[in-house]
Structure formats: C-alpha cells, structure tokens
Amino acid sequence: MPQITQRTTMVTKEAAKPNWLVLDAEGMIVGRLAASIANVLMGKHKPEYTPHVDCGDVVVVLNAHLVRFTGAAGRHPWHPYYTSKMEQRTYQRYSGYPSGRKVFTATEMLERHPEMLLKEAVRRMLPKSKLGRHMLDKLKLVCGPQHQHQAQQPQPFPVYLLPREND
Numbered sequence: 001m002p003q004i005t006q007r008t009t010m011v012t013k014e015a016a017k018p019n020w021l022v023l024d025a026e027g028m029i030v031g032r033l034a035a036s037i038a039n040v041l042m043g044k045h046k047p048e049y050t051p052h053v054d055c056g057d058v059v060v061v062l063n064a065h066l067v068r069f070t071g072a073a074g075r076h077p078w079h080p081y082y083t084s085k086m087e088q089r090t091y092q093r094y095s096g097y098p099s100g101r102k103v104f105t106a107t108e109m110l111e112r113h114p115e116m117l118l119k120e121a122v123r124r125m126l127p128k129s130k131l132g133r134h135m136l137d138k139l140k141l142v143c144g145p146q147h148q149h150q151a152q153q154p155q156p157f158p159v160y161l162l163p164r165e166n167d
Contacts, residue, residue: 009048016043016055018138020154022147023162025118026063027081029070032163034121037061041126041135045161054134059157060149064141065114069106079110086110091120115141 021040025033043049043056071085089106109116122139126132140149147154 009050011048011050011053011055013053016053018055019057020060020149020152021057021157022060022062022149022154023157024062024145026066028067028163030067030117030121033067034118034125036161036163037118037122037139038125040157040161041122041138045158052131054131054138056135056138058138058140058152058154060140060142060147060154061118062142062145062147064118065110065143067118076107082107115143 023037037059039045040059041056043054046055049055066079066081068081069083069085069089071083071088074082074084074086076082086106090103091106091109092104093102094100095102106117119136119139119141123132123136126135140147
C-alpha cells in the first residue's frame with residue numbers, strides 16, 4: 001500500500017509567527033479598509049491559514065482619524081474627508097441598566113474617540129469569540145503620522161491587500 005503524505009498544513013499556536021505591518025489610512029473608506037485589515041488579522045492572506053488558530057499579523061494603522069465614508073463631501077472644522085454619511089451612520093452602546101442605551105452618530109464618535117470608527121468596523125468583521133477578541137488586540141490604531149512600534153520593524157502593508165478605489 002502506498003504511503004499517503006499530508007498536504008494540508010495545520011499551523012499551531014507556537015508555530016505562528018506574526019509579522020508587523022504598517023498602513024497609512026488617510027482618505028481611505030472605512031468599510032473597505034476594515035475588510036482588508038480583518039483578513040490580515042485573521043491570517044486569511046497566508047497560505048497556511050488555520051481557522052481555529054490565531055495565525056494573522058499585527059497591523060499598525062497611522063492617521064486612523066482621517067478615514068472617510070462614502071457620500072457627498074461636507075464641511076467640518078478639522079476633518080478634510082468629512083461626508084454626509086457621517087451624520088447618518090449611528091453607533092450604540094448599552095450600559096446594562098434600564099434606559100442605559102446610548103445612540104450617537106459617526107460625527108459625535110469622530111469628535112470624542114476618532115480611532116473608534118475604524119476599530120468598531122474591524123471588530124464587527126472578526127469572529128465573535130475569544131479568538132476574535134484576541135485578534136482585535138493585534139490592531140494598533142494611531143491618530144497621527146508617527147507610531148511607537150519601530151522596535152518591531154514593521155513592513156509596509158502589501159499593495160495587493162489594500163482595498164481598490166472605485167467610488
């Protein structure tokens with residue numbers, strides 16, 4: 001009987017070595033960028049992707065506060081990519097108490113916690129489990145052009161993984 005060789009690679013937690021990638025998000029559309037980042041955090045861009053193992057990479061996003069939504073351009077005191085859809089998009093939070101539901105728009109979120117727009121979009125595209133929460137920890141958002149992760153020697157985000165601009 002001929003010997004059968006295993007061709008499918010199953011990565012273990014110990015064998016998964018994450019790479020560090022850096023990306024400038026200025027002027028990119030939130031949803032399209034979040035889908036690309038979520039795929040990299042899960043490791044779906046690698047040939048040895050294993051669904052039940054965290055084999056993804058660490059992503060450092062610069063200028064996370066300068067992302068944009070699709071829609072007609074509008075005016076904002078400091079955001080150059082402000083659009084009308086930022087007034088329509090709502091987010092909610094619940095404290096756990098009666099009448100504890102808080103609803104706010106993307107504009108309000110942009111003024112309070114600007115990096116949370118992108119973090120929420122990526123969180124919603126990851127698995128809803130302990131593994132998904134661990135993957136979200138590998139997303140580093142920076143509101144500015146400089147980051148403090150130079151010691152990890154991050155590589156530029158691959159161009160083929162970036163969302164295409166077709167709006």
